[in-house]
Amino acid sequence: MAIGMLGTGVSGLLASQKALSTASHNIANVNTEGYTRQRVNLETQTPFPFGTSFIGTGVKIDSIERVYDQYLVDQVRTGTSSFNQFSEYHSLASQVDNILADTQAGLMPGMQSFFAAVQGVSNDPTSAPARQVLISEAETLSDRFNYLDQRITDLDSAANSHIRNTVDEINSLTTSIADINRQIGELRNQGNGDPNDVLDKRDILLNKLAEKIGVTTVFQDDGSVNVFVGNGQAVVAGYESRNLSILKNEYDPTKIDIGYDLGTTVINTTSQLTGGALGGLLQYRNEMSDTIKNSLGMLAVGLSETFNEQHSQGQDLNGVLGSDFFADLSVLTPEILAARSNNGLPPADISATITDANSLTGSDYSFTRNGSNYILTREADNTSFTYTSFPGGAEIDGFSLTFNGGNIADGDKFLIRPVRSGATDISMALSDPSKIAAASPIRTSSSLSNTGTATIDNGSIVDVTLLDGDTYTYTLITPTTYEVRDSANNLEASGTYASGAAVTFNGIEIAVSGSAASGDIFTIEPNVNGIGDNSNALKMADLQVNNTLKNNTVSYQSLYSQVVVDVGTKTRQAEINSEAQQGLLNQAISAREQKSGVNLDEEAANLIKYQQLYQAAAQVISIADTTFQSLISILRR
């Protein structure tokens, strides 16, 4: 009886000691990341039969368990992946955003100064300083293009090295998780139940992995966890882990892809990976970097091609037709990248040339041979064009392809980037200020002996290649018929005179208007020494506001605005998404904390509770002792 009481008391003492140390463990780990509070489950000891009933024998510890909800933990993990993806994307996007916002580095101030300089030449075509300013401003503008492109390229290479590091971290984390799986399995095999703190450690590692990449987890009966990325690539299976690796891009050697290592082969899984910092990096590369480079490239190509075209229709201070103002990008810029897996031997040599800057779309294209057909796909909207033979010379969206030799095997693929490097390539071709073609190559005059009041306009150039530098006379044979003859008296054009109607010959277009009299003569001649003429400079200045690109729908400025809106909107979205995901993640963490977090007041109460249990149990032992002493003293008497 007394022994029973002593035993019961001792069981209370032991139980309260364990409970007190668990509470202390909780208190000690109040700030430990990922710690799950632990709880002692007490239960009664097996009772002792006593006659027809049972007598209780005290308390024992059933288990010490984590206060844990797998659903809440999973929520935190998913939230972590999404948040890190958007936050990584946002941090890169906002760098681009800031580059474009910079009034010093942004493109528009450069563009405006450039066209102000064109106007300066137009106002004062003979002024050498005005011409020098135009050359300098054009150089500055090309530099701005180069600078912007370089900044994006720098961000790309930063993103690339970040991708490499992230893949390394992922591999190291998956190795650790596989190790912990093994550790947990071994501990469980020793029959000790779940090792709570090791389980916490694995949850922390899983969370760290989720920061890097989106994962799904499947728990096994043996306590291990299998981890999958992408659309089902296992990176942890039981006690084993599989690595991700860095691959060269199929087309572009400067770009890296991510492979999944199957031991004997490595498969490219780049397009399947989402979530986490890696997902954000890949998203930035696909949605932002490539599009911006294409847009800037298109603007650079559009500006240089359209400006050069107008410049070529003018005449410089030396009386020579305008040469290229900016470097000619039509052959330089388009890139054709053959897939590394192509089989054609010798490898096909294909080149692309920009034929009409106005028709360019800014998209990349893929080109592939399928049987006897050749398929060109515009990647922006996935529109395909199918040809039964190689589409040499045909203009597609402003560029054309040329087959220079080699073989295109069935299934060979090529990536065509017509404008990607435009912003890198743009540069000045002209350095001599006197070579700015501000004047028109022709001028017109009416004879002083004309008796009619008709006047001739300044004339314009419709095809500069047809100009032959001859002097033409436009004569009214009668008041209603005219003819145009060259200096050798060959007839170039003739017809019925209509006031203001355009007459075209040898690449020149003129119009005579007003009341004409028979015998009236107008002369169209080379603009020899016409250094004060600004006709062509005026037309070049017009390019600033004219819709010259995307099939005459946008001006340079509106194309650039589209880039800014595009970047601004994407950055804004990324910011909003990142904030929203932050909110969701905080909620998930709160929910987990509510369940599993340590509350010091609660632990203080537990300490008091178990301290009291300990004191009471000690009292039981003391009473058992007193009872025993009373019995002994009776016997002593």
Added chain:
Amino acid sequence: MRVSTSQINMRAVNSMLDQQSKLSDIQTQLATGKRIASPSDDPIASAKSIGINQNISVAEQYQKNSDVVQSRLQLEDSTLENITLVINRVRELAIQGNNSSVTDNDRKLLASEAQQRLNELISLANTRDTNGEYIYSGFQSNNQPFSKLSTGGFLYSGDDGQRMIQISPSRTIALGDNGVDVFQKMLNGNGHFSVLDNPSNTGSGLIDGGSLTNGSSWVQDTYNITFITDTSFEVRDSGGGLVLASAYTEGSLISFNGVNTSIKGSPIAGDSFSLAPSINQDLFTTIENIINAFQSPTTGQGGAAKLHNGVNRFLNDIDQSLDVMHSIRSGVGVRLNSLETQKELNSSLIINNQSELSDLQDIDYIEAVSNLNLQRLGLESAQKTYMQIQGLSLFDYL
């Protein structure tokens, strides 16, 4: 609801961080005065402001262009004014020398002043602007436009070109006028025809410059009015066809083919006059004609008549030139006026755009300052609550 200790901490810290980040945003806005720091703050407004900035910069460029045009037109206007003064002075000299009481020697003095004036006129026609460009030589602005040929007459080394300058998106304006329009495209006589006395006339017949009475009957041709006797004349066209034969009455109208003229004085049989369609005669030639007229001696009846006819012809020619000067000058005036109007339009466009830009980009200071106070209050209360809640612990009572 159960909360964990670290959750309490985390919440308080998050709230403080959040308030601080908002506070820093408002601080940036207040420091820069801009609502938009980067395009993502408001993508649409950013794109719009790019467009507006371009509008402003283009309009400012148009203002600069207008200034360029204005100074050139003012230069042209002042040269035209001087040219008109010179022409009027030569006109006065011509009238002065037309008086029969003036001796041939005096006329030679007048002629030498006229020669000075002609030189002055040529130098005005060769005016250069501040850049050293000749303003009346068309596109060939480094060529001196007018020079006297040793073989007689004046050479124009420019062309018909006229430089246009953009002063609004849809409007260009001529920076000046070329030498052809200003000095060469001026018809002699009365603008339709001119009359000429035969230098070998011996009578005192003076022919009137005449006028066109009926444009539709006017047949462009050179007509000769020949006195058959002292009292009768006939008019023949260039083919020798008789147009009119009449008795001569001093000062009475001679009308044929839609033109009127008259002859005064006493022509002598064999004297003749011609009437030819007007042709363009440059200003310098016109003035040189009067100089030549003044330099030849006025001996006898024929000599005096030759002088008077010459002066009359000069007056007709020079009045045509003055008309051209006036119309060119009023053209310059109109351009200066419309330039003024366009400048006002452009500057109001700039102001409108700037105010639109300010609406898009600039912060509302009152709103921003009140937001700043609100956020500061928010941060302070977050800090205070944190400190107070931190003080609460059961362990304090153990």
